[in-house]
Amino acid sequence: MQELSMHVLDIAQNSVAAGATRIEISVRIDTAARRLVLTIADNGKGMSEEVRQRVTDPFYTTRTTRKVGLGLPFFAQAAKAAQGSLNITSAPGKGTSVVADFQLGHIDLAPLGDMDGTIVGLIQCNPALDFSYNVWADGQTFCMDTRELREQLGEVPLSNVQVAMFLRQYLREHTENLLKRSTIL
Secondary structure (H helix, E strand, O other): OOOHHHHHHHHHHHHHHOOOOEEEEEEEEEOOOOEEEEEEEEOOOOOOHHHHHHOOOOOOOOOOOOOOOOHHHHHHHHHHHOOOEEEEEEEOOOEEEEEEEEEOOOOOOOOOOOHHHHHHHHHHHOOOOEEEEEEEEOOEEEEEEHHHHHHHHOOOOOOOHHHHHHHHHHHHHHHHHHHHHHHOO
16 A cells, blocks of 8 residues: 555454454654654454454465455554554454554655545544544644534534545644644655
């Protein structure tokens, strides 16, 4: 995958498939430490320790529709290529957390990509689920939570096209300067 946001989308879709009702996505940028950390955490069905240890093997998958699972292995490789790492914690019935760490400015660090579009797409396709999107960059923070949006919108569903257009603009306005930091060399 060419952009990190596509990895985030893939992992979040895994969370949906695992029965999660709440998915938390965070982007943390620390220019002083030269780190970019992406976290996708859910309250889905979780994994056994045996499965957790195997999920970064491209020839292992729990899906029956294909014999390979490339999402997590590619994400792990993207992190490793940028002098980072991928850590997965999970427990049956407790959910899963995927944390990818990258060196900011590394020549092999993939662009962050369209995080706004990724978040809006996840919300539009899964309007009944709760999503939290958090961005932290050198002490500045932004948080968007669909539970709060639902309170503000009342009867208007999150799947409404006008809501999607508003969300896209809202996220862009509030995260654009924070996320630009991810391209600092």
